[in-house]
Amino acid sequence: MKSILLADNEPDFLAVRVQFLERAGYRVYTAGSPAEAQRLLSDLRLHVAILDIRLVDDDDDKDTSGLTLAKDPAYRLVPKIILTQHPTFDAVREALGPVLDGLPPAVAFLEKKEGVEEMLHAIEWALAHHLRLNWDLAVHWDPQGRLGFLALANALSDGLPTELLVQRAGELEDLFRKLFYEARQIRIGRLLWHGGGRLCMPVWAQSPQGATDQRLLVCGTRDALTEETTRLRRLAPSTQSGVRLESTAETVHFSAVVYSLPDADLETVQPLRDLFLGGSERRVRPAFAHLVQEVLRAWHQHGRTVAEGGDLIALYRQRAGLAERGLPRAEVERRVQVLLQAARCLGPVEMEGDGAQLTFRFPQESRLVCPDPVATV
Amino acid sequence: VNEDPAAKATLLLLGEQPQSAWACALREAVAEWGVVDVATEGEATAAVARRGYDLVLVDAGGVWDAAALVRALRAERPGIRVAVVTASPTWKRAREALEAGSVDYFRKSLDRTALRAIIESVLALVPPLWPPKGDRP
Numbered sequence: 001m002k003s004i005l006l007a008d009n010e011p012d013f014l015a016v017r018v019q020f021l022e023r024a025g026y027r028v029y030t031a032g033s034p035a036e037a038q039r040l041l042s043d044l045r046l047h048v049a050i051l052d053i054r055l056v057d058d059d060d061d062k063d064t065s066g067l068t069l070a071k072d073p074a075y076r077l078v079p080k081i082i083l084t085q086h087p088t089f090d091a092v093r094e095a096l097g098p099v100l101d102g103l104p105p106a107v108a109f110l111e112k113k114e115g116v117e118e119m120l121h122a123i124e125w126a127l128a129h130h131l132r133l134n135w136d137l138a139v140h141w142d143p144q145g146r147l148g149f150l151a152l153a154n155a156l157s158d159g160l161p162t163e164l165l166v167q168r169a170g171e172l173e174d175l176f177r178k179l180f181y182e183a184r185q186i187r188i189g190r191l192l193w194h195g196g197g198r199l200c201m202p203v204w205a206q207s208p209q210g211a212t213d214q215r216l217l218v219c220g221t222r223d224a225l226t227e228e229t230t231r232l233r234r235l236a237p238s239t240q241s242g243v244r245l246e247s248t249a250e251t252v253h254f255s256a257v258v259y260s261l262p263d264a265d266l267e268t269v270q271p272l273r274d275l276f277l278g279g280s281e282r283r284v285r286p287a288f289a290h291l292v293q294e295v296l297r298a299w300h301q302h303g304r305t306v307a308e309g310g311d312l313i314a315l316y317r318q319r320a321g322l323a324e325r326g327l328p329r330a331e332v333e334r335r336v337q338v339l340l341q342a343a344r345c346l347g348p349v350e351m352e353g354d355g356a357q358l359t360f361r362f363p364q365e366s367r368l369v370c371p372d373p374v375a376t377v
Numbered sequence: 378v379n380e381d382p383a384a385k386a387t388l389l390l391l392g393e394q395p396q397s398a399w400a401c402a403l404r405e406a407v408a409e410w411g412v413v414d415v416a417t418e419g420e421a422t423a424a425v426a427r428r429g430y431d432l433v434l435v436d437a438g439g440v441w442d443a444a445a446l447v448r449a450l451r452a453e454r455p456g457i458r459v460a461v462v463t464a465s466p467t468w469k470r471a472r473e474a475l476e477a478g479s480v481d482y483f484r485k486s487l488d489r490t491a492l493r494a495i496i497e498s499v500l501a502l503v504p505p506l507w508p509p510k511g512d513r514p
Binding site for chain 1: 466469471
C-alpha cells in the first residue's frame with residue numbers, strides 16, 4: 001500500500017483530508033508539527049510527503065518550517081507536495097524551482113482551497129514521475145537462501161525495534177522496485193557476503209519480453225554504498241570483460257548497486273574468502289593467479305603510464321617531500337649526534353660515528369656497522 | 378567567464394522586441410560571455426530545433442501562454458534549459474511555468490549587475506528530467 005505523510009498543524013483540516021486520502025486507497029500518517037513530521041520522515045517508509053508551509057503558526061508569515069523541511073537533503077528522495085493557505089510567487093519559486101542537483105525541494109505546490117481532487121492528482125503525478133517504483137514487479141526468493149526483505153533489513157539495521165525494522169524492510173522492497181523498474185519479475189539468490197553495512201546477492205531479472213539478465217546486487221546503508229560507488233567510478237578499469245556498474249538506486253536509508261559480470265555463472269559464483277577457506281589448492285591457485293594477473297593488473301594499470309628511465313630514489317624523495325627542501329648537512333650531523341647521545345641511556349651499547357659509518361658494539365656480541373645518514377646528504 | 382568568443386554562452390530571448398529596454402539590458406548584462414538572439418513566439422520551436430541554445434528565456438508578457446511554450450520547446454528539444462521571466466509575477470503562473478519544466482521563473486530587472494547574476498545562476502541549473510505536468514483536473 002502506498003504511504004503518505006500529511007503534515008499540518010490544523011487538526012480539523014488533517015482529519016478531513018485523511019478521510020479522503022484513505023478512501024482513495026492510501027495509508028496516511030499525520031504530523032502536527034515540524035518535529036513530528038521530521039521524525040516520521042526519518043522513521044517511516046513514505047512514498048509521498050505533503051507538507052504545509054506554516055507548520056508552527058498559521059498567522060506568522062515568517063513561518064516557513066514546512067518548506068525548510070522539504071529542503072532537508074536527508075529526505076530529498078521522498079517526493080514532496082507543498083501545501084499552503086497563503087500562496088506567494090516566492091514560495092512557489094522556492095518550492096518548485098531551481099533544480100540544482102536534479103531534484104527540486106517539492107514536486108507540486110497546492111493552495112489549500114484547491115481541494116481534494118487537486119491533491120489526489122498531485123499525489124498520482126508524484127508517484128508516477130518522481131518516485132518511479134515498479135509496483136507490478138514480482139519478487140521471488142531462492143528457497144535455499146532463507147532470505148526476505150525483513151531478513152535483509154535486519155542484517156543491515158541490526159538492533160532496531162521491530163516496528164522500525166518492518167518499515168526498513170518495506171523501504172528495501174521499494175529499493176528493489178526502483179532498481180528493477182523495467183523488469184517483469186526478479187529472482188533473488190543466496191546471500192554471497194555480508195559486512196561493512198553492505199550485503200551482496202545474485203539477482204536474475206526478467207524483462208517483459210522474457211529475456212533474463214543475471215546481475216550481482218550490492219545493497220546497504222547509503223554511506224557505505226556511496227563510498228563504494230565513488231571508489232568504483234574513480235578507480236575501475238574500463239575493460240569490457242570485468243565487472244560493470246549497470247544501475248544504482250537510493251531510498252532514505254539504503255542504496256543499491258547492480259553490477260553485471262559477463263563471464264560469471266552467478267548460480268555457482270562464490271566470494272574469494274569462502275573459496276580460500278574451504279577450497280582445495282587446485283581451485284584456489286588458479287583463482288589467485290587470475291586475481292593477480294588479470295583483475296588487479298587491470299585495476300592498477302588504470303590511469304597509469306609507464307615512464308622509461310625513472311629514478312626510484314628521486315621518485316621517493318619527490319613523494320616524501322624531500323626533493324626541494326632537504327636538510328643541510330650540518331643539521332643532519334647535529335641530529336645524528338643527538339640521537340646517539342639519547343640512545344646511550346638505553347643500555348650498555350657503545351656507539352661511534354665517523355661521518356661515513358655508524359658502529360654499534362653490543363656486550364658479548366659482534367659489532368653492527370650501518371651507513372651514517374650524514375654521508376647520504 | 379569564458380573569454381573565447383567562439384565559446385560564448387548562447388541565449389535565445391522569446392516574446393520581446395530586439396530593441397526593447399529589457400532585451401538591451403540583457404545583451405549588455407551578458408555581453409562579456411554571452412550572445413543573445415531574439416525570436417518571436419512563432420519562430421521559437423524552429424529556432425531551438427536549429428540550434429542548441431544554452432538558455433531560452435521566455436518573456437511571459439510577450440507570448441500567448443508561457444507554460445505551453447515551455448512544453449513545446451521541451452518537446453522539440455528535450456533537456457533544453459528554459460526560464461520564464463515576467464514583469465508581474467503571480468504564484469499561479471510561476472507554478473504553471475515550473476510544472477511545465479522551466480528551470481526558473483523570475484522577475485525582470487533592468488539592473489545589469491543583478492541581471493547578470495541571475496542569468497549566471499540559471500545557466501548552472503539542471504533542466505528537469507521528468508515530463509511536463511499535465512493539465513489540472
